[in-house]
Amino acid sequence: MNRRAAAALLSLWLVLSLRANPAQAQAASAPTIKLRVFAGGSGQRPDLTRKLLATYMQRNPGLLIETEAGGASSDLQRQYLSTVLNAKDPAIDVYLIDIVNPAQYFGAGWLEPLDAYLGEAATVLKPYLPAYATSNVIQGKLAAMPAWADAMFIYYRRDLLDKHGVAEPRTWDELAAAAKKIQAVEKQAGQPALQGLSIQGAPIEGAVCTFLLPYWSQGKAFNDANGKLTLDRAVAARGLQQWLTMVDQGVIKKNVAEVKTHDTNNEFKAGQVVFALNWSYAWDRYQQDADSRVKGKVGVMALPAVAGGERVTCLGGWQWAVSAFSRHKAEAAQLVRFMASPEAGKLLAIQGALLPTSAALYTDPDVVQAVPWFKDAAAGVVAGKSRPLSSEYGRVSDIIRTTTSAVLARTRTPEEGAGDIGSRLGRVMR
């Protein structure tokens, strides 16, 4: 090849690479609008989301909605979305986020406020439970729409409690005593590995609630209305000590700092656990999963209190948000309106046992028939507490869960752990 030919080839390459991609131009003129929805991991039931989206597509011809699912836990999903949204990628139009995230995403400018599309926040959120109406409004703007609620409950083996004549415990001490009584007999009867209580102690998002539950139950607030930390270190240390005492009593297993939510699920389903602390979605797993050995033997109740304290639960839940980088924000906002509607909430409650975010659905006859325990759950959800709403939630969550896990692994004492959380968060939550 001579020099002339090489130069010609080079210029040809330059010209070709500068021309716009013809495929892109064509797609823009096509009549269908494509939306891409991130629907969370298997715990968030993307199968049900797909059902709802199929209904929506039937009603809105000209709309093509793709679903994307993944991320085993809330923090892994947050990492994935952070990467996509930080790159200002318009690929995802609508995404599902945990209740703790709207403030952070709003602060980062990743979500499109929905007021302009759906109306004023106060009016739009009126039918929803107070906790969800509050956490989706950031600086007066409608940041996201509640999809379904979640709260922690105690699941228990109704058959074992009946067999041993034990009533539903109302305090953690009663729960420990009941568990010990059942464990002692069952261990003789050939169940040596039977756990009294399963809680999550691995450094995952769930461990934030593991820390907060016994703290809140002693009647203390973690933060004030402005998000400033109001931690009482002595109370926090007592709360952590409660779990360690239960480990010493043999009620909670020794390697609790290794336990993730799916460990609790699998071990409860295998019949190795008497009481399990878990989110509301677990009910369906225990009753419906093919590998569950405890079908029809499960009871569910509100969380016990610390002695002399109040019964309180940790709220979770999921919200639909529209990406600030979406190219079809108006269409995406309408989709979100549908996904947060009572119609969608009813399907999720009946088919997935996911707690509704609107109060009316808890007494809906179809819902009550499908999931009878929801009518008792409503009071717990209303009285439940939210984890701190902070634009720095990533940091807040990491500090709490890492420290809690270290205390449960006994590399820090409860006092040291409470001190670490206090001094580190004191600088973040001001």
Place this chain on the structure above:
Amino acid sequence: MTPAPPLTWLDKLRDPSERTLGVLLLAPALLLLALIVVYPIGRLLFNSFYDLRLSGGSGARFVASENYALVLDDTDFWNAAKNTVLITLITVPGALAVGLGLAMLANLPFKRQWPVRLALLLPWALPLSFCGLIFAWFFHTEYGVVNDLLQRLGLADAAEPAMWLLRPGWAFTAICVAIIWKTSSFMALILLAGLQMIPKTLYEAAEVDGASRWQQFSQITVPMLMPSIIVALIFRTITALQTFDIPYTMTRGGPGNSTETLAMLIHKTTIDYLDLGYGSTLAVGMFLLSLCVTAVYLRRVGNAA
């Protein structure tokens, strides 16, 4: 005869000189290189002088060297730096020793060599995060094969299983074991190539002269293998300083932050905390540390060679 019209730039492009053509042909590659190497590093340095907390929503704010002052005071940074250096100091010689053994083994005159070489390649072909997950299972308190073996051998009490990943020292050891397993096959591969370059006649001559096995190893194999060893060590050291996947999947840095490496701290700061400015400063810190270690190391190893 009329004078030739002056050459325009288009004419020059149409019939370029050797030199111009060279520049032209190199330009795309250089541009690409600048885009993927110079731009990110430049951007990193630039970001490290800014307060870039996405959660604040206030936009970038120039803070000069404030981030750097914070890094020097940050106990998390020094803890992660210590862990990273320790992992490097333990796993690089560890992988060299195991890798050398494996390479010598694979170099033996087997009838069929491919199964041995394949077995050698497998750990290297496995993604790092899979390796971490596999070893996390191995060391799991209840379901792990390590505790099961120890109990079967009567070395551990079934009622008090060891909680490998929940004790800082043991968790660190478990991570080092996983890293050595994963990386020694890469070492072995490079060393095997080196071993095969050593002429057989040298060993034959040594045998005639009455040299023992050990003498053959220390007088022939090691000196002849030195260039390969140095290459392998340099590669391994650089990757060891960037350790992320295996501790992340095995312990997530726990218990507490006792097994957190620098790469994990940077990931946490940027992706979880969305603090891009401070994360960039930490990355510059890691870059400087890598630079120091590699420089000292190259000097030492270079002198020895």
